[in-house]
Amino acid sequence: MRFLPHTDADVQAMLEAIGVGSLEELLADIPADLRERAALQLPPGLPEREVWRRMESLARRNAGAARTVFLGAGAYPHYCPAVVDHVLQRAEFYSSYTPYQPEVSQGTLQATFEFQSLVAMLFDLDVANASMYDGASAAAEAVWMALRLAPQRRRIVLSRALHPHCAQTVRTYLAGFGEVEVAEVPWGEDGRVDLPALERAMGGDTAAAVVGYPNAFGIAEDLAAVRRVASRAGALVITVTPEPLALAVWRPPGSFGADIAVGEGQSFGIPLSYGGPGVGLFATRMQYVRSMPGRLVGQTVDTAGRRAFALTLATREQHIRRERATSNICTNHALMALAVTVYLCAMGRRGLRDVAWKNLRLAHEVAERLCASGKWRRRFGGAFFNEFVLARSDLESVLERARAAGIVPGWPLGRWFPELGDCLLTCVTEVHSGDEVERLVEVLA
Amino acid sequence: MRFLPHTDADVQAMLEAIGVGSLEELLADIPADLRERAALQLPPGLPEREVWRRMESLARRNAGAARTVFLGAGAYPHYCPAVVDHVLQRAEFYSSYTPYQPEVSQGTLQATFEFQSLVAMLFDLDVANASMYDGASAAAEAVWMALRLAPQRRRIVLSRALHPHCAQTVRTYLAGFGEVEVAEVPWGEDGRVDLPALERAMGGDTAAAVVGYPNAFGIAEDLAAVRRVASRAGALVITVTPEPLALAVWRPPGSFGADIAVGEGQSFGIPLSYGGPGVGLFATRMQYVRSMPGRLVGQTVDTAGRRAFALTLATREQHIRRERATSNICTNHALMALAVTVYLCAMGRRGLRDVAWKNLRLAHEVAERLCASGKWRRRFGGAFFNEFVLARSDLESVLERARAAGIVPGWPLGRWFPELGDCLLTCVTEVHSGDEVERLVEVLA
Amino acid sequence: MRSGPRKKAGLILDEPLIFERSRPGCGWQAGGGESEETAGLVPEELRRGDLDGFPEVSEPDVLRHFLRLSQWNLGAATAFYPLGSCTMKYNPVVNESVARLEGFARLHPLVPDEDAQGVMELVVELERILAEISGMDAVTLQPAAGAQGELTGMKMIRAYHAERGNPRGKVLVPASAHGTNPASAALCGYRVEEVEVGSSGILDAERVRRAVDDDVAALMITNPNTLGLFEREIVPVAEAVHARGGLVYMDGANLNALMGLAKPGHMGVDVLQFNLHKTFSTPHGGGGPGAGPVGVKEILRPYLPIPRVVATAEGLRWSEAFPRSIGRVRSFYGNIGVLVRAYAYVLAAGGDGLARATRMAVLAANYVRARLQGTYHLPYPRPCMHECVFDDRGFEKYGVKTLDIA
Amino acid sequence: MRSGPRKKAGLILDEPLIFERSRPGCGWQAGGGESEETAGLVPEELRRGDLDGFPEVSEPDVLRHFLRLSQWNLGAATAFYPLGSCTMKYNPVVNESVARLEGFARLHPLVPDEDAQGVMELVVELERILAEISGMDAVTLQPAAGAQGELTGMKMIRAYHAERGNPRGKVLVPASAHGTNPASAALCGYRVEEVEVGSSGILDAERVRRAVDDDVAALMITNPNTLGLFEREIVPVAEAVHARGGLVYMDGANLNALMGLAKPGHMGVDVLQFNLHKTFSTPHGGGGPGAGPVGVKEILRPYLPIPRVVATAEGLRWSEAFPRSIGRVRSFYGNIGVLVRAYAYVLAAGGDGLARATRMAVLAANYVRARLQGTYHLPYPRPCMHECVFDDRGFEKYGVKTLDIA
Numbered sequence A, B: 001m002r003f004l005p006h007t008d009a010d011v012q013a014m015l016e017a018i019g020v021g022s023l024e025e026l027l028a029d030i031p032a033d034l035r036e037r038a039a040l041q042l043p044p045g046l047p048e049r050e051v052w053r054r055m056e057s058l059a060r061r062n063a064g065a066a067r068t069v070f071l072g073a074g075a076y077p078h079y080c081p082a083v084v085d086h087v088l089q090r091a092e093f094y095s096s097y098t099p100y101q102p103e104v105s106q107g108t109l110q111a112t113f114e115f116q117s118l119v120a121m122l123f124d125l126d127v128a129n130a131s132m133y134d135g136a137s138a139a140a141e142a143v144w145m146a147l148r149l150a151p152q153r154r155r156i157v158l159s160r161a162l163h164p165h166c167a168q169t170v171r172t173y174l175a176g177f178g179e180v181e182v183a184e185v186p187w188g189e190d191g192r193v194d195l196p197a198l199e200r201a202m203g204g205d206t207a208a209a210v211v212g213y214p215n216a217f218g219i220a221e222d223l224a225a226v227r228r229v230a231s232r233a234g235a236l237v238i239t240v241t242p243e244p245l246a247l248a249v250w251r252p253p254g255s256f257g258a259d260i261a262v263g264e265g266q267s268f269g270i271p272l273s274y275g276g277p278g279v280g281l282f283a284t285r286m287q288y289v290r291s292m293p294g295r296l297v298g299q300t301v302d303t304a305g306r307r308a309f310a311l312t313l314a315t316r317e318q319h320i321r322r323e324r325a326t327s328n329i330c331t332n333h334a335l336m337a338l339a340v341t342v343y344l345c346a347m348g349r350r351g352l353r354d355v356a357w358k359n360l361r362l363a364h365e366v367a368e369r370l371c372a373s374g375k376w377r378r379r380f381g382g383a384f385f386n387e388f389v390l391a392r393s394d395l396e397s398v399l400e401r402a403r404a405a406g407i408v409p410g411w412p413l414g415r416w417f418p419e420l421g422d423c424l425l426t427c428v429t430e431v432h433s434g435d436e437v438e439r440l441v442e443v444l445a
Numbered sequence C, D: 001m002r003s004g005p006r007k008k009a010g011l012i013l014d015e016p017l018i019f020e021r022s023r024p025g026c027g028w029q030a031g032g033g034e035s036e037e038t039a040g041l042v043p044e045e046l047r048r049g050d051l052d053g054f055p056e057v058s059e060p061d062v063l064r065h066f067l068r069l070s071q072w073n074l075g076a077a078t079a080f081y082p083l084g085s086c087t088m089k090y091n092p093v094v095n096e097s098v099a100r101l102e103g104f105a106r107l108h109p110l111v112p113d114e115d116a117q118g119v120m121e122l123v124v125e126l127e128r129i130l131a132e133i134s135g136m137d138a139v140t141l142q143p144a145a146g147a148q149g150e151l152t153g154m155k156m157i158r159a160y161h162a163e164r165g166n167p168r169g170k171v172l173v174p175a176s177a178h179g180t181n182p183a184s185a186a187l188c189g190y191r192v193e194e195v196e197v198g199s200s201g202i203l204d205a206e207r208v209r210r211a212v213d214d215d216v217a218a219l220m221i222t223n224p225n226t227l228g229l230f231e232r233e234i235v236p237v238a239e240a241v242h243a244r245g246g247l248v249y250m251d252g253a254n255l256n257a258l259m260g261l262a263k264p265g266h267m268g269v270d271v272l273q274f275n276l277h278k279t280f281s282t283p284h285g286g287g288g289p290g291a292g293p294v295g296v297k298e299i300l301r302p303y304l305p306i307p308r309v310v311a312t313a314e315g316l317r318w319s320e321a322f323p324r325s326i327g328r329v330r331s332f333y334g335n336i337g338v339l340v341r342a343y344a345y346v347l348a349a350g351g352d353g354l355a356r357a358t359r360m361a362v363l364a365a366n367y368v369r370a371r372l373q374g375t376y377h378l379p380y381p382r383p384c385m386h387e388c389v390f391d392d393r394g395f396e397k398y399g400v401k402t403l404d405i406a
C-alpha cells in the first residue's frame, strides 16, 4: 500500500523493539474463529492513475453537472472566489485535527472565532457556535434546545412551508425525546405561514415555533408577526435559513427578535457536492448560551499575556457532560466553516450585498418575464429572494421539453407538496449567464 | 481594482508622507505629450466570476483536450500524481522570488539542489543546472557552450532526425554567433543517424555532433557509435532527449560518454499546456562546469555550521559577467523544475521504471497489432520507446476517418519531413486506457 | 498602512483578526449590485441597511491572513500527529482532486436521478464495501459524523423495540466509552447505565450478564475500546445482551485496528457506525466534515433512514418508500464529498491494503507503547490495537500534569 | 524510524535531503512494469540496469518533505516582498485555477488547429492587448522569459540590418542596464559599448549623440531604468540613434510603472520585451517560468519568430510562411500556461485597473523612498517610478554592509 511508509526491515525492527517474534503475537486477544472469517472480499489495490480513471468515469456519468440547472430548493449554486478553495487546500487546515490542543491549533481556532463572529453578525444575534452538520440537523438541535430551555413545554409548532428536509429531520430527532407533540401550520395565500392558524396552534405548552426565512418557496416569512404570536404564547422563535445570502439584503432574524437562528451555510463558498457536506449555522442570544449545542471558541490570553484562542464553555458538551450534554455532536463541519469564513471575507461587506442584489434582481426579472408570457402565474404573493414559485397546468410537458434542451428549469414542488402539483420552484443566481437565462425563458415561455 | 489594497485615505496619507500634493507631481518627469497619448483602449475590469466564465468558454473551445489523442512528437501525455500539483500550489513556492536571498529561500534552493541531483543521475553525468526554458533552447545553449569550449572549431553537425524544433532553435540562436557552419546528416534505413555520413560530415573543425535520444522518430540513436565517430574528430557529443521517461529503461547518455545531455522535462509531472511551459534539463561533465549556462545551487554551511544551500559559480552568469557571461538566461523554469523533482520522488526508483516499461510495452503492442493488420508497415527498424513510425499510402483518408471518430491517431510526419508523407508518428502511454487503445486499433486497422 | 516585512512569517503569533484588518472602501466589488432598479423589489420593512461589522479587505490581504493562520496549525501532512482517541490517517492528495471533479462538486442534489447515476453507483458500492468490511447486512451512508451515526443507530434500536411493543428504558455503556455514546443514547430517550470495566480494561461477560435485564434496549460497546484494547469477551457479552432481547451497538470509531482482522458482524454486533474521517482517510479538516455511515444486521434494515438508493429497470433511483424507516436525519443524501474520498481510498488500498494498514496500525501502537513503557506509566500492560493510553503516574513527584506533557 | 513530533515544524532548518529519507523497498508502485513480456523489447546494449540513487519514499513522506521545504520560503502571498529589480506583484488565485482548466492544461500542442481555437484566440487577443499597452505594431508571445525576449529582439535587429547589407558591429548599453542586456547583445554577435550615465541617473541625449555612429546596430535602454527613474530624454535619445540608422531596444521589465502613463511606441522605441511574470501578475515561481513577449514597430514585423497565428476563412491557423523571420526560438508556441494567467489578469484589471496599478506602484515606491530617506542614503533624490535605490553610505562607520541590511 503506497500510503504506508513501513518497509519489511522496519517491521522487523519494530517487532524486536516490542519484544515479540511476529505480528500475530500482538493479535492474540482476537478469538481465532473471528480471525478465520475476517478476510476481505474486495479487489486488490489500484495505482493512483487507475483510481483517477475510475473516479473520472463515475463523475462523467453525473450528467447533471454539465446541464444548465435552475435548481435551488435547499442547495444553491453560487460563484466561489478561488481564494476560498486555495485556503481549503492548505494541508495545515484540511489535515489538522480537532483543535483540542490549542498550542498547535491557533490557526483553526482563530478562523473559527472569526466564523462565529460573522455568523452572529449575519443573523444579528449575540453568539454563534463553531458549526453544526447542516441546516436540517441544526434545526433539529435548535428544537432540542428549545425543549431543554422550557422543560414543561412539550409542543413544537412547525410551519408547513419549512423546507421538508428540516421538518423531517426535526421529527426524526424528536422520536423518543420525551413525549413531544409536533404541530404543523399551513401556509396562507401569500406563501407565508397562516398567522391565524399559527395563533391557534400555539398554546401555553408550546416551546417554540419554527419558520423558514426564506421558506421552502423562497419567500420571507413575516418574522415580526411570528414573533408577536410566539411572545403571546411565551414560546421561542426559531428561524431556519436555507439560503443565507438573502440575509445580505433582508433584515436579519435577530432584528425581529428571533431566539435561535439556524441555517445552511452551503451558499457561502461550499460546492454543491450533490448535497453535502454543507455546514450548519447556529446562533442564539447570550442568555441561552449554556444550553447551546456544539463547540464554542473564545478569546483568551496565553501565559505570556498575548491574545490566544481556545475552546470554551465545554461543560455543555458530550466529552465532559456525557449523557447530560446539550448535544451529542463532536466532530462538526470545521473545514466548511472555514470555507464560509474565507468566502465572507473575500466578498466583504460590499461584495456580499452586491451579489445578493444581483440574485434578487435576476430572479425577479425572470419571474416577471415568464408571467408576462401569459403561460405562467405566480403562485404566491410573498416577497422572494432568488427563487420563486410559478404555476402552469401543463407542467409535466414543459419539464420534458426543457429536459430535451439540456435545461433543468426548477424543482417540481408536487414532489414535496401534493397540492402544488402544477408548481415549479425556480432559482436564478449570479452563476447564470445572460445566455443561459435567455435559453430558460425561451424554453419555458 | 480588487487586487490593490490602497483606499483613498491611504493614498492621501502616502502623498502627505512623501510631501507632494498629488500623484501627478510624482509623474512630472514624463513628457506631457507622452502622457496625453497614453490612455489604454481596453475594456474595463471584470469581476472574478466574469473572468472565470470567459476563460472557461475559451477553454471549452479547445476541443482537442477532450479527444482521445495519441500524439507525442515532443510533448507527452503522462499521468501526474496529485501530490505534484499540490506542492506546486503552495503559495510559498509559486509566489516566491528568485532565490537571491538564501535566508528566505532555503525551500526553493534545497528543492533545486535535489532537482539537479536527480537530473545528473538520470543522464549519468556529473552536474546539472537549475533548469533552462525548454528542451529546444537547452539544445541551443548546449551548442553555444560547445562552441565556447572549442573557440577554433566553427562547425556544428546536427542529425536530421533531431526534433525539428530543436534544430530550428539551434539555427536561430547561432545567427550572428560568430561564423558557424551548421551541417545536417541524414538518417539511415533504421531511422538512426547514418553513421558513414556522420563520419564524413565531421572534420577537425567540428565542435559538436547533436543527436536525439530518443530522436524525432522515437528511436534510440546508437550513442556508442556516435561517441566513437565524434572522438575521432575531437568533437563533443550533445544528446537531446525530448522524452526523458525513456531513460528509466534505456542506458543514460552519460554512460555512452556524452559530454552534454539536454532534454525536455515536461514528461515528468508537467501538464501539456499546449506546449509550454515545460522545462529544459541540462547536464554535463564536471570539467566543463565553468562553461555551463544557467544557475547552479550548491550545498554549503551557514554561520552556525548547519547545512544550507546557495547559488554558486555565479561568475558564469549575466548579472556578474554581463557580455562575457556563458548565457543571457536569468529567470529559468524553477517551478517546473520543482514539479519534476516532486514527480520523480513520488514515482521513485521503482515506480518510474514501472511506468516506463508500461509505456514501452503498450507502444510495442499497438505497433505490432497495426502491422499485423497488414495495412501498415514499420518505416524504421531502430529500437523505440513509446512512439513509433508506421507508413501507409492512404494516410490522409485514415486521418479523416479517425477524426470523425474523435481520435487523433498521431502526427503526420510529412509536415516536418516531406519525404515521410505517408508516415504517422504514434505515441502510446500509460494514460491510454485499454478501451482507448482498442478504439485506436479499430479505427486504424 | 501595510504591515512591514516580517522575516519569519508565522513565527510570531500576532496575526490580527480579519476585522482588525478591515479598512472602509477596501475590498472586493462583485458588480451588478444595488441600483434604482432594485429599490422597489424588497419591501421597506424587510430591507437590511448594511452588513455592519463585515470586513472590507483586499483579496491579497484575505489570502495572506488565512495563509498565516494556516502556518499556525499542525496537520497530519506536516508532522507526525499522535493525538486523539481518533486515528489520524494520511489523507491521499489525489482524493482532494477527485472530490473536486466537476461531476461531483458541481452536481445539484435535486437533478433527475438519470443525471446522477455515477454518484448513485458510488453510494451503492460504498455501502456494499462497508458491509463486507464489517460483516453487516446493510449500510446507510447518510450520517454526517460518528455521533450522528450513533444517534441514527440508537433511533433504529428504539424503533425496533417500539415496534415490538416497548421501546425499553435504558442503555448500558461502559465507563470508558467515548462521551458521544451516553449522549446519543440519552437523546433517544434512554437512561444511561454505566457498566464497570475491571482492572483489565476489558468488559467482562459475567458483569454484563448481571447488569442486563428486560428493560435494557442495548449495550453500547467500543471495539477496540478507547484504551486501545480488543474486547476479548465481546462474543459472550453480546450473547448475554441478546439473551434478554437487547441489541448490541458497536462504536466503530476504532475500526482502523480491526479491518481485515475480525468483523463486528461475526461478534454479535447488531449495529455499528463507521467514522470515515478516521478509518477511511478522509481529512479531519480541523474538526470535520466527517461521515458516520451505519451498518446493521437484517433485523434492523427496515428502520434505515430514508431516502435509499434502489435498483430499478431504468437504473438507480432514490426512494422514500420505506414506511418503517426512522425517517430522515439530515438534508439530501449524506456528505457526498467525504464519501467520494473514502471510496477512492478503498479503491487505492484494496482489500489487501486495508488489511495491511490495520496490521501496521497495531504494530505502530505497540511499538510506541514499548518505547515509552519505561518512561511513562502504562496502566494496562497488554498488547494494544490502535492506540495506547499512558497516564502521568510517576511524574507527580515532579509536579508535572498530563497537559504539560502533551 | 519516523522522525518524532516536531512542535514547531518549519522553525528548524533540518529537513534532510529527499535522498536521505530514502529506504529500500519503500515507495510508490505504479504497476504494469517489467515482466517476461518486456524482456525482449529493448536490446541488451541499450537496457538500463537500474535508477541508482533515485529515492524510495512513501507518498506521505514525499508530501511532508516538500511541505516542510515550502515552509522555508517566503513568497509574495505570505509577506510583503521588497526585493529585486523586478516587480513582485500579487498573483490572483483564480489564475491558478484558470490555467488548470482541462481545455488549456490537457491540450496537446499538435492537435489540429480546429481543435485549439480557444487558445489561439487568446494568443491573438493577448498580442493585441500588449500592442495597445506598449504602442507597438506587432507582438510575439513566444519567448520564455525577459532575457529570451531580449535575444529575440536583438536577433530581429540583426536581421533587419543584415537585410540592409550590414548587420553592424556594436550595441550601446548604459552601465546601469540589467546584466541580461549586454549578455543578449553579445550572444547576437555584437560588441557591447557602455554609455555612461551622469550623476542624475538619467541617460542624456547629448552623450548618446556623441557615442552613436554608423556601426551602432542599436541602443538598449531600460525605462523606467534600473534606478527607478523615468528616462526623461528618451525621445531625443531615440532620435539620436535613429539619425545614424540604429534602432532602439527598450528593456520593458519595468513596464509596471509605465502602463497607462506613457507608451514606449511613442518614445521612439523600435522593439521591447514584456516580462509577464513581473508586470502581468503571473507567479514568479521561485525563478520562473515567465514569459517575455516582444513588441515591434512595423519595420521589424517581418522578422518576428515563427510560427504565427493567422486568420483564415476557416478560422485561426498556425503559419510558418514568413520567409524573413528569424526562425524559431523554442519548441511549440510559447509558455501558454503563463500567457493564460496574464490574459486573465488583464481581463480582471481592465484598462482602468492597469492604469491604477501603475499609479499605485509609483506612489508606493515614492512612499518607501520618503520614509527611509532619513535613515538610508539616497543617491538620486528624484521622484522614482517603481522602485528606489538606496546604498549603505553612512552605515560604513558602523561596519555594516548592504547584505546585512537585507
Ligand SMILES: Cc1ncc(COP(=O)(O)O)c(C=O)c1O
Binding pocket: A329, A330, A331, C085, C086, C145, C146, C147, C148, C178, C180, C222, C226, C251, C253, C254, C275, C290, C292
Ligand atoms: C471512540 C469514538 N466514538 C465516537 C466518536 C465520535 O465521532 P464524531 O466525532 O465523528 O462524531 C469519536 C471521535 O470523536 C470516538 O473517538
Ligand SMILES: Cc1ncc(COP(=O)(O)O)c(C=O)c1O
Binding pocket: B329, B330, B331, D085, D086, D145, D146, D147, D148, D178, D180, D222, D226, D251, D253, D254, D275, D290, D292
Ligand atoms: C530590468 C530587467 N531586465 C531584464 C530582466 C530579465 O528578465 P528575465 O529574468 O525574465 O529573463 C530582468 C529581470 O530579471 C530585469 O529586472
